[in-house]
Amino acid sequence: MESRYNPAAIEEKWQQAWEAEGLHGTNEDASKPKFYALSMFPYPSGNLHMGHVRNYTITDVIARVHRMKGYRVLHPMGWDAFGLPAENAAIDRGVHPAKWTYQNVAQMRGQLKQLGLSYDWEREVTTCSPDYYRWTQWLFLEFFKAGLAYQKESAVNWDPIDQTVLANEQVDSEGKSWRSGAKVERRMLRQWFLKITDYAEQLLKDLDQLEGWPERVRLMQENWIGRSTGAQVVFKTEAGDELPIFTTRPDTLWGATFMVLSPEHPLVESLTTAEQAHVVNAYRTEAAGKSEIDRTAEDREKTGVWTGSFAVNPVSNERIPIWIADYVLMGYGTGAIMAVPAHDQRDFEFARKYSLPVRVVVQPPDDLLDGHTMKVAHVGEGVMVHSGPLNGAAAGKGPGQSVERAIAWLEEQGLGKGTANYRLRDWLISRQRYWGCPIPVVHCPNCGPVGVPSDQLPVQLPEDVEFSGRGPSPLAKLESWIRVPCPSCGTPARRETDTMDTFICSSWYFLRYPDAQNDEQVFDPSKTNDWMPVDQYVGGIEHAILHLLYSRFFTKVLRDRGLLNFDEPFKRLLTQGMVQAAAYKNPVTGKYITPSDIADLSDPRDPVTGDKLDVVFEKMSKSKYNGIDPKEVLGKYGADTARMFILFKAPPEKDLEWDDADVEGQFRFLNRVWRLVAEFADHPRESVAANADLSKPEKDLRRAIHTAIQAITEDLEGDYQLNTAVSELMKLSNALSDASDKSTSVYAEGIETLLLLLAPFAPHIAEELWHLLGHADSVHQQGWPKANPEALVVDEIPLVIQVMGKTRGTIQVPAKASKDDLEALAKESDLAKKYIEGKTIKKVIVVPGKLVNFVVSE
Ligand code: ANZ
Numbered sequence: 111m112e113s114r115y116n117p118a119a120i121e122e123k124w125q126q127a128w129e130a131e132g133l134h135g136t137n138e139d140a141s142k143p144k145f146y147a148l149s150m151f152p153y154p155s156g157n158l159h160m161g162h163v164r165n166y167t168i169t170d171v172i173a174r175v176h177r178m179k180g181y182r183v184l185h186p187m188g189w190d191a192f193g194l195p196a197e198n199a200a201i202d203r204g205v206h207p208a209k210w211t212y213q214n215v216a217q218m219r220g221q222l223k224q225l226g227l228s229y230d231w232e233r234e235v236t237t238c239s240p241d242y243y244r245w246t247q248w249l250f251l252e253f254f255k256a257g258l259a260y261q262k263e264s265a266v267n268w269d270p271i272d273q274t275v276l277a278n279e280q281v282d283s284e285g286k287s288w289r290s291g292a293k294v295e296r297r298m299l300r301q302w303f304l305k306i307t308d309y310a311e312q313l314l315k316d317l318d319q320l321e322g323w324p325e326r327v328r329l330m331q332e333n334w335i336g337r338s339t340g341a342q343v344v345f346k347t348e349a350g351d352e353l354p355i356f357t358t359r360p361d362t363l364w365g366a367t368f369m370v371l372s373p374e375h376p377l378v379e380s381l382t383t384a385e386q387a388h389v390v391n392a393y394r395t396e397a398a399g400k401s402e403i404d405r406t407a408e409d410r411e412k413t414g415v416w417t418g419s420f421a422v423n424p425v426s427n428e429r430i431p432i433w434i435a436d437y438v439l440m441g442y443g444t445g446a447i448m449a450v451p452a453h454d455q456r457d458f459e460f461a462r463k464y465s466l467p468v469r470v471v472v473q474p475p476d477d478l479l480d481g482h483t484m485k486v487a488h489v490g491e492g493v494m495v496h497s498g499p500l501n502g503a504a505a506g507k508g509p510g511q512s513v514e515r516a517i518a519w520l521e522e523q524g525l526g527k528g529t530a531n532y533r534l535r536d537w538l539i540s541r542q543r544y545w546g547c548p549i550p551v552v553h554c555p556n557c558g559p560v561g562v563p564s565d566q567l568p569v570q571l572p573e574d575v576e577f578s579g580r581g582p583s584p585l586a587k588l589e590s591w592i593r594v595p596c597p598s599c600g601t602p603a604r605r606e607t608d609t610m611d612t613f614i615c616s617s618w619y620f621l622r623y624p625d626a627q628n629d630e631q632v633f634d635p636s637k638t639n640d641w642m643p644v645d646q647y648v649g650g651i652e653h654a655i656l657h658l659l660y661s662r663f664f665t666k667v668l669r670d671r672g673l674l675n676f677d678e679p680f681k682r683l684l685t686q687g688m689v690q691a692a693a694y695k696n697p698v699t700g701k702y703i704t705p706s707d708i709a710d711l712s713d714p715r716d717p718v719t720g721d722k723l724d725v726v727f728e729k730m731s732k733s734k735y736n737g738i739d740p741k742e743v744l745g746k747y748g749a750d751t752a753r754m755f756i757l758f759k760a761p762p763e764k765d766l767e768w769d770d771a772d773v774e775g776q777f778r779f780l781n782r783v784w785r786l787v788a789e790f791a792d793h794p795r796e797s798v799a800a801n802a803d804l805s806k807p808e809k810d811l812r813r814a815i816h817t818a819i820q821a822i823t824e825d826l827e828g829d830y831q832l833n834t835a836v837s838e839l840m841k842l843s844n845a846l847s848d849a850s851d852k853s854t855s856v857y858a859e860g861i862e863t864l865l866l867l868l869a870p871f872a873p874h875i876a877e878e879l880w881h882l883l884g885h886a887d888s889v890h891q892q893g894w895p896k897a898n899p900e901a902l903v904v905d906e907i908p909l910v911i912q913v914m915g916k917t918r919g920t921i922q923v924p925a926k927a928s929k930d931d932l933e934a935l936a937k938e939s940d941l942a943k944k945y946i947e948g949k950t951i952k953k954v955i956v957v958p959g960k961l962v963n964f965v966v967s968e
């Protein structure tokens with residue numbers, strides 16, 4: 111055998127052996143309980159980064175432990191392979207996106223294998239492969255048939271750099287594209303949408319089922335869905351048109367002094383008088399170019415123009431002017447509001463600017479408000495005044511308060527009804543790019559949009575396209591591909607040239623793994639229902655909203671289409687923390703400096719300015735020069751050390767700070783394990799049956815072994831405290847090296863247990879050493895050890911000896927000793943004798959399990 115631990119000599123060897131034996135194939139034995147362990151699949155950028163390594167190692171440990179515990183485990187991997195980078199590579203470097211993507215996949219698959227991750231590669235899915243996207247298209251058509259996919263002309267977010275439309279979710283809070291960083295523009299375009307809003311209520315309500323999700327993620331989803339309750343109230347224009355509004359404060363109706371419509375509201379045109387037409391049109395054009403984020407920014411000055419028309423306040427029959435303003439959005443509520451300037455800050459600013467009346471209907475308890483003089487809207491508590499049937503009611507949303515009473519009254523009068531509104535919008539899924547899943551629709555002059563029949567799927571991406579600069583998608587120019595007969599009536603028609611948002615591809619991949627090679631069906635529902643839901647999903651917090659919400663939406667739609675029999679796809683979710691590393695930042699210029707440019711790292715200075723640099727821990731990134739390439743770490747220490755370090759350094763959900771010394775520390779630990787086991791293997795053991803009468807050191811060692819089993823088993827349940835599990839492994843290894851007699855059966859039990867417990871964490875070294883002990887089968891096929899409660903029993907405990915209430919020390923006594931025994935043992939102990947000899951014992955106080963106190967006199 112190798113006398114030294116040499117990862118290079120064992121890791122690849124075992125990876126190949128495991129693959130040859132099909133060790134990580136999915137066990138389909140239905141008599142076993144199932145466990146579906148899933149990491150979020152990566153975009154194949156070409157290189158694995160530390161964030162990936164961390165994500166996949168965590169899931170791998172969980173998968174491996176469950177296998178050892180007797181579960182049948184599904185642990186698959188795949189590629190989220192469509193997307194813009196491939197297309198941009200094609201434009202910049204002239205490689206076809208497919209080629210670029212598959213090269214990257216091959217490279218990354220190799221890196222994953224080097225990490226010793228126990229994937230069932232037979233179930234690999236690649237979203238850009240026709241045998242996968244065929245089913246993405248099939249699913250789209252299911253949505254289409256259900257009326258959940260539709261086209262609509264709407265103001266959309268246009269990314270001027272990537273030349274495509276983006277979903278609201280893909281625009282950050284500053285109005286910039288999540289990908290290109292470009293300031294997003296507004297354009298009116300005809301686009302495809304999925305009707306996620308039909309599921310808003312369920313997506314919100316079912317968050318309650320997700321007890322295994324981080325509270326923070328549930329909250330982010332809740333806020334994103336953004337439910338607000340209130341009422342829809344129907345106002346009428348003087349011309350008699352109905353003008354419904356949504357308000358969260360229907361109780362303030364008597365304070366509505368004007369109305370505001372979104373500039374895009376369909377009634378604006380007919381409401382605009384000839385005198386106002388000029389200003390209204392100019393204002394509408396200006397508003398159309400602004401993003402929603404700009405329009406709704408709180409600190410922005412409110413602007414607007416009068417349409418020239420009036421409406422009637424339905425509760426007071428008062429005539430109120432109708433304005434348009436860009437702070438009212440067409441996509442929320444009804445696109446029209448009643449303005450209550452006394453109690454809504456935006457309306458207040460607007461009213462002051464255009465000298466519109468302010469009428470107080472909520473009087474606060476302390477000071478008397480006057481609409482003419484107030485400086486800000488009053489949004490707090492008070493009593494309803496000048497409000498007809500609501501007068502005297504306490505203002506607020508609570509039971510019996512003004513809002514509830516207003517809704518009841520409006521419903522009684524037939525003027526409105528209580529409703530809920532959601533911030534969530536329908537999901538804009540069409541993209542004007544090539545490298546995506548083609549939307550399987552043909553536009554026919556007679557039939558309108560017609561779904562491609564399922565036996566003609568996939569609608570394949572044509573390969574002979576030209577990528578010339580960042581312009582319109584090459585698909586839109588490929589007439590030979592576009593012209594097709596209508597599948598329904600045969601008339602010459604045109605293909606849809608938009609492709610789908612790649613978030614569609616990733617909204618169902620987890621449903622495919624249970625039946626990944628099915629070429630007849632999207633999946634066999636019995637298989638997918640059997641494996642789903644995912645028992646443990648692990649991935650980055652950056653997917654807290656988009657991917658997770660869309661996946662939940664897909665699951666619910668497919669359930670309603672009869673394909674699935676569960677409500678939620680991911681039972682438990684672990685969002686792993688970031689991997690950070692030291693970066694050197696010049697506090698004056700704000701620039702990051704490459705460590706190799708720094709002369710002395712113990713006194714880091716800017717090589718150009720000479721400024722002293724700050725050392726900051728930040729997420730690894732190229733731009734901060736603090737990335738550490740997994741390849742280097744694997745090359746130097748091997749996969750097992752990399753895995754151990756990453757698991758040990760921080761709890762999975764916390765950020766992790768890279769530290770070379772700690773990596774080195776884990777490498778040394780594995781070396782110690784190696785020596786411990788190798789030395790043991792070199793000495794032939796007597797095969798001793800478990801001895802009933804163990805010596806004290808044997809008992810202590812046995813207790814240490816079973817304590818480790820118990821602690822690690824607990825760490826691997828529920829919250830996955832993988833870092834403390836690694837510490838327990840280290841403790842057990844120390845207990846074994848400290849053992850005075852290494853020839854006992856207890857020691858042998860300890861060595862084997864150490865390897866079993868180590869196996870999920872450092873699979874290669876555990877396997878090598880397991881075989882070194884003479885086992886023929888794999889350590890990974892062994893049962894997970896069970897702690898023996900008897901071995902955990904502590905049979906001696908410390909007893910405190912006191913004299914006149916003063917603690918003098920402790921002695922060891924049998925845990926089960928009686929009160930009398932304790933008194934006797936204490937009296938006879940050398941410790942007590944030292945203090946009580948020559949004195950008269952007047953009283954002995956015994957507290958079993960704790961102390962013995964001698965009351966003496968001289
Ligand atoms: C009158 C009122 C009085 C309002 C008051 C608030 C306070 P959330 O909580 O976000 O649902 N609103 C309704 N539709 C709008 C739209 N399309 N664009 C911009 N604003 C809109 O907010 C709902 C409130 O925002 C509604 O209640 C409405 O103003 C406004 F003392 O109506 B409120």
Ligand code: ZN
Nearest residue numbers: 554557596599
């Ligand atoms: Zn037709």
